[in-house]
Amino acid sequence: MMQYWPLMLKSAGTTLWLSWLAMLLGALGGTALALLRQIRFAPLRWVVIGYMEFFRSIPILIVLFFAFYGVPLLLEVDISPFVAATLALALHASATMSEVVSAGIASVGRGQWEAAAAAGFSWPQTMRHIIAPQALRVILPPSVGVFITTLKESSLASIIGYIELTRTGLLVRDSTGGGFLPLLALGAVYFVINYAISQVGAALERRLHIGRRSDLVGAMA
């Protein structure tokens, strides 16, 4: 078992890289969706809300299956497990992040918009200089929770054969002749990474002096 630790740690890096990339894309997509929701045009808002509700009402696993098996048939392109996993995780994260970002923007009072308008700021200027810095305080802590969820969800990439942390754990189990110790070690690696990240999140929350928003964070995966 001991000789496999370097392998496990290396694949933990793969998992972190995959989750980070998906989170980044998800955060960008989620922010774009949240900004679209700001526009006072009802059909557009319905589309955004529909997108969010859709991805919050279907399991990420079937999105992953579709991205890996379905999209190549549909578009006649080859999609690697890595691309499929990144795509599925990012789509899912973007739906959650758009909710988080919307809540952040909503947390900034109307008075700020009015003050900025009175001072002659344009909409993009107001967003960039007045609203975003204040909203970020509210957005950051739950984003850490979304990242943890994404990291846990990234384990599903093992089902379509991408060799990340979970798949490596299963391979180690096979090559050491079974036993549940490799799986226990696998769980421990995930726990240590996520627990460390959650502590960073908690510290961030304390720094920013805001109440817990764990209701947005508590997604199972």
Added chain:
Amino acid sequence: MTEILALDGLVKRFGSRTILDGISLNVSAGEIVCFVGPSGTGKSTLLRCINGLEDIQGGRISFEGQAVQGNPSAIRAVRKRVGMIFQHFNLYPHLTALQNVMLAPVVVHKEAKAEVEARARALFDKVRLAHRINAYPAEMSGGEQQRVAIARALCTNPHLLMFDEPTSALDPETVGDVLTVMRDLALEGRTMLVVTHEIRFAADVGTRMVFMDQCRIVEQGDPRAMVAGAQTERARKFLGTIHG
């Protein structure tokens, strides 16, 4: 006069801090005992020890001739016969005013619902809230909530009523309504223990005033006489500053 409550050398400590330091007191049926004194001298804690919301570290409590301290079933028996009114009302927010009043008689005393409801409705007349019977606590003013809390305490036909600073959390304009109800109860001859900062109420309605300071009873006696001129310097000073 039959003795209802006897406290003998009551001691209450929180960790190393002493809250009550040897309190002895006998209360007879029909007495209205008002506890006054500076904040943090253990008046509220004293009431909470009597119905077992706080445990005690020394002394004896007996209620209607039965020893109470350290005996869970005796404590429950006391609680069934003692009504308590809290500073912050503590009404049950998920129940209407009427349901608040009816809960304990039905659940604890196993009385028939129809009987309890008839009695409860009469109590709402008494506390002048017949029109608020179906309101939820969140929809009522503090004064209204406290009167519901009084009706709730009365509905179990208690032998003793304990008021823990009943008007301290109220807006000034609703204090009068609550005190009026308490006056009515006094006129009925109820036995009452009242922790209060309303010295005038204590002087008008109380049959005995107990002045507490630094965890002890410093002086007790006729309320009017004490307000006019207490024996001890401390009581005189306190009653003087509050009253003037």
Added chain:
Amino acid sequence: MGYSFTLRTIYPYFGDLWQSALNTLSLSLLAIVLSIALGALVALMRRSALRPVRLLGAAYVEVMRNTPLLVILYLVYFAAPEAGVRLSSFMAALVGLTLNSAGYMAEILRAGLIAVPPGQFEAAQSQGMSSAQVLRHVVFPQVFRTIYAPLGNQVIAVILASSLATAVALDEVASWMQTVGSSSFRFFETFVVAAVVYLVLCQSVNIARILIGRKLFPQGRRA
């Protein structure tokens, strides 16, 4: 780009879909009920007077919230036989899902308990209620009010998470999509069908939650 959407090819598999959807539903329902019970136990542990019990409760929650469900499922599925317990796919999925969900349920219930002010316990005790009566008539209704919304979210989370049971070889909706898709090469169609099943399940929970909530908690009834 010659792909045309047609459900006809996968009609023959709709019988299996029914069975798979039933598996998804029964697995989710059982896991929800059991994880509420286990979660309540853990939430009470976290309020215990004994420090080791409190710590154990907290550790349970942290482990479950920070470990992927998939890894927990594999542990249950592969480890149980080595401990001498042979679990069917359904049982392994149920155990894993329940253990994981209980970590979240415990937090939801704990937040509900914290939201009941101490004065409520005191008022109920001072009226002579037994501990059971206090819980039943005063504490539980108030906890229920607080946890109602997050509980609904968790129910949906469990339904979605039940899809991972496919990894321990249970035939549920996600595995239906995968197997039927790969034997008919109609992945787009099977995806749409599976998505509709999950959407219907989750949105039914959502709508039921809103309607029941309106009935149970009219205005003014809030603390």
